[in-house]
Amino acid sequence: MFLAWMECNEHNKEARKLSYVEFPTKFVWKLKDRCWKPREKGFSIGRIHTVSPNVGEAYFLRILLNKVKGPKCFADIRTVNGHVCATFREACYALGLLEDDREYIDAIEEASHSGSGYYLRYLFATMLKSNSLSIPYFVWEKTWQYLSDGILYNQQLRLKAPGLSLDEDQVKNLTLYEIEKILLQNNSSLKDFDGMPYPDHESISSSNNRLITEELDFDRTTLLQEFYQLLGSLTDEQRGVFDDIITNVTAISDCTLCISTCTSLSLKFPRSKSGLKMAQAVEDWYKQMPIITRSYLTAAIVTTIGCSLEIISPYNLYLNPRLVVKQYQIWRLITNFLYFRKMDLDFLFHMFFLARYCKLLEENSFRGKTADFFYMLLFGATVLTTIVLVGGMIPYVSESFAKIIFLSNSLTFMMVYVWSKQNPFIHMSFLGLFTFTAAYLPWVLLGFSVLVGASAWVDLLGMIAGHAYYFLEDVYPKMTGRRPLKTPSFIKTLFADEAVVVARPQEVRFAAPPVEEMRR
Incomplete structure (x- = not known):
């Protein structure tokens, strides 16, 4: 009926004088022929069904149908004074059918x-x-x-x-x-x-x-002025060396400089920018890791290699509540988080996730807060251990929990979960097959584990521990104004985190809103 109205406007001049609401007064809808025909007798009042503003463009289209006459297509409905507007909302605004939002701007300025x-x-x-x-x-x-x-x-x-x-x-x-x-x-x-x-x-x-x-935080103008100032202070000999270095670096060619000191020293600029050997690159990468990531990764690799070489027995490392309580083998509460099973592709896979996401958390979310990061791992390890111990006493699921004797993979999965919650909008790709945002990363990995036949309990435990930390650290404080996971002072004394004080700028007049305001 609606499209037939625009078709009728193409052929009938009288139809172009009417809006869609006025159309039934002069025309009648022939259901059999599915077209509009001129009305021969009688009179009818047209009406359009109510549309909620929440619908969006359909709401503004309904407004225009009361005003626009004789359109032959949707673009004609959006045309105002010869200009085709991008949306029906824009067309309504151009026709003066909507307010100019000045009162909302004033409200924000006043607030x-x-x-x-x-x-x-x-x-x-x-x-x-x-x-x-x-x-x-x-x-x-x-x-x-x-x-x-x-x-x-x-x-x-x-x-x-x-x-x-x-x-x-x-x-x-x-x-x-x-x-x-x-x-x-x-x-x-x-x-x-x-x-x-x-x-x-x-x-x-x-x-x-x-x-x-x-x-990236630098002033180009200031650096350029400083460059020319230092360049002008060079001697002729220094300027010659400077020009040689810049010329060869720009051309990416070999350049050997011999510097006379108390011992002979030769500096060589290689043709390739990646002149470091692979071993040196790995060493630099390892040294640049933050302390917690480097320590955990080292302990995990050494423990797993030691077990593979039969230097250490996994039977002395796995989580056994009876031995912990009765024979005081307390170390099992720690060592079960260090062993990642045998050296295979799965081990490399978990080492990659451990190094990547542990490093991302420690360098970004917990930068300058090493004690808080250590406390997060301690909290996660405690939650995982508690779940396994309690689950082992529950009927129907005790058998599944009894098989979980190493929680290293679960702790790694917890870090992945926490990182995904703190960076939910980062785009990722899984094996080049499909893309998704980081918020779905734990679920993608869980699905992959199920697909390859691995136990889903290990990943689920990591997700539970990660969500418990995320809720208590990020969600609950915003709801109540109280932060239950405060790092104990004795843990803070173990790490020399340098406190950084940021002065509040003058243009920032107020602190974060109170809890009541956040609830509203």
Whole structure:
């Protein structure tokens, strides 16, 4: 019926003088022929079914059907003064059928005088969710400076970098990321609103890496001035050496420099940029690992190799509650997390995950908080051990738990789970077969374990321990304002973490919202 109305407009001049609502007054719908015919007698009033604003474009199409006359296609409905609008919402706005959102902009500006940045972002997300904004992008462009209040300060705290600076695009991206998190908690997304920009999660992941941020945080103008100043202070001989080095480095050619000192020394610039030998590269990679990752990886490899060479017996390492309690073999509570079974492809697979995700957590989320990271592993090991001990006493599942005598794989899976929860938007690929976001990584690995016939209990235990930590550390404090997992002081004394104090900038006027406000 609706499409036939536009077809009728192509052939009938009288039809073009009527809107869709007015059409039944002059035309009648012939169901048999499925077309509109001129009305010969009688009179009828047309009506259109109610459409909720939450539907989106269909709601704005309904508004236009009351105003637009004689369209021959959907593009004609969106045409205003010869210009084809991208959406029905935009066409309504161009015709003056929608308000200009000025009152919402004023509301955000007014709230900025007394509300925190989090409150403003929550307010903006509420406006989006209620479909109250005519053009969300227009409101965003007018208010993003208010919505980004505290973003820089929070990033300085997160990276422990008081001198960190962000450009306008980075601030906007981080602000959109925070708004997206609020919308996701309410089963919505910025992708649901036409015209609204979407945060670049890969750049956010890079900005949360302190090493990358420090390398990119520089002033080109200042460095260029310093370069020319130092270049002008070189002697003729030094300038000649400088020119030779730059020429050969730029051309990627061989260059040998002989420097006369108390002993003969020759510096060689290789033709390839990857001049380090493989052994040296592995050594450097190992030394650059943070302390907890390096220690755990070393202990795991040494223990597994020792068992493979029959230097150590796995029977002295596995978790045995009876031997722990009756014969005081306390070391079994630790050694069962160090043995990764026999040396095979599965061992290399788990070593890769251990080195990668343990290192990512310690360098990023727990950077400068080694004691907290150690406490996370201690918490995970305690939860896993408790589950196995308690599960061994429960009927129907005790047999399955009795087979779990080494929890090293479960602890590694816990770290993968925690990392995926803290970096849910990073795009990943599984064996090049399909792509997904990091939030689904634990489930993909669990499915792969089931597919290859491995025990799913090992991965499930890691997910349970990881979710317990994530809930108590990230979710519960936001709900109640209390943080139950506080690292004990005696553990903090074991690690010399340097405290970094970030001064609150003047433009950030308020701290995080109180618990009552966050609940609202």
